[in-house]
Amino acid sequence: SQQGEEDPQALSIQEGENATMNCSYKTSINNLQWYRQNSGRGLVHLILIRSNEREKHSGRLRVTLDTSKKSSSLLITASRAADTASYFCATDNTDKLIFGTGTRLQVFP
Amino acid sequence: DTGVSQDPRHKITKRGQNVTFRCDPISEHNRLYWYRQTLGQGPEFLTYFQNEAQLEKSRLLSDRFSAERPKGSFSTLEIQRTEQGDSAMYLCASSPWDRVGVLAKNIQYFGAGTRLSVL
Numbered sequence: 001s002q003q004g005e006e007d008p009q010a011l012s013i014q015e016g017e018n019a020t021m022n023c024s025y026k027t028s029i030n031n032l033q034w035y036r037q038n039s040g041r042g043l044v045h046l047i048l049i050r051s052n053e054r055e056k057h058s059g060r061l062r063v064t065l066d067t068s069k070k071s072s073s074l075l076i077t078a079s080r081a082a083d084t085a086s087y088f089c090a091t092d093n094t095d096k097l098i099f100g101t102g103t104r105l106q107v108f109p
Numbered sequence: 110d111t112g113v114s115q116d117p118r119h120k121i122t123k124r125g126q127n128v129t130f131r132c133d134p135i136s137e138h139n140r141l142y143w144y145r146q147t148l149g150q151g152p153e154f155l156t157y158f159q160n161e162a163q164l165e166k167s168r169l170l171s172d173r174f175s176a177e178r179p180k181g182s183f184s185t186l187e188i189q190r191t192e193q194g195d196s197a198m199y200l201c202a203s204s205p206w207d208r209v210g211v212l213a214k215n216i217q218y219f220g221a222g223t224r225l226s227v228l
Binding site: 033042043090101 | 152222
């Protein structure tokens, strides 16, 4: 079963713009992770944020976590055409990951 | 080591046939996971192993599904008497599964998947 929803389901932007995706989840967590999936391929880990952290940065990525609202956001700054992919949040509260429904990002050159 | 590999990449079968998929994880990773992903959805957890022990199975894993990891290295996922509803991408992931204090860190490395089509 899916842990929660991601919003928006699809996002189209121009290169250089920022992209923001939101994730809501249902249960308590230890960590929350974000993964990227290029069409028809496996997932690639992007960033992990622990439940006691509120914000984390990695290169052009910025993740926030609000455990009181059970929500997280992923911001990709200065997007590139190569960022075109599906992005999934995944909650990690025991020993397995529970993924959201994903946001499909399209970045136009 | 080049990462997690899955074989075959694509499998087309007729309803009622049995199929088996193989996953070779990153060699030093002690955990191995299987997921199923249908179009437009996120991966859904099926089962996982720590070394050779199968520690959890999802309710999605009906009696027709069986997974093994006999020597704690590669794993196989078998589906017996396939149904059209089994058509999906089957993803394998491995993890070094690290616990620091009370918080485990479970970053997973995925293979490219096996796409199953049941006709």
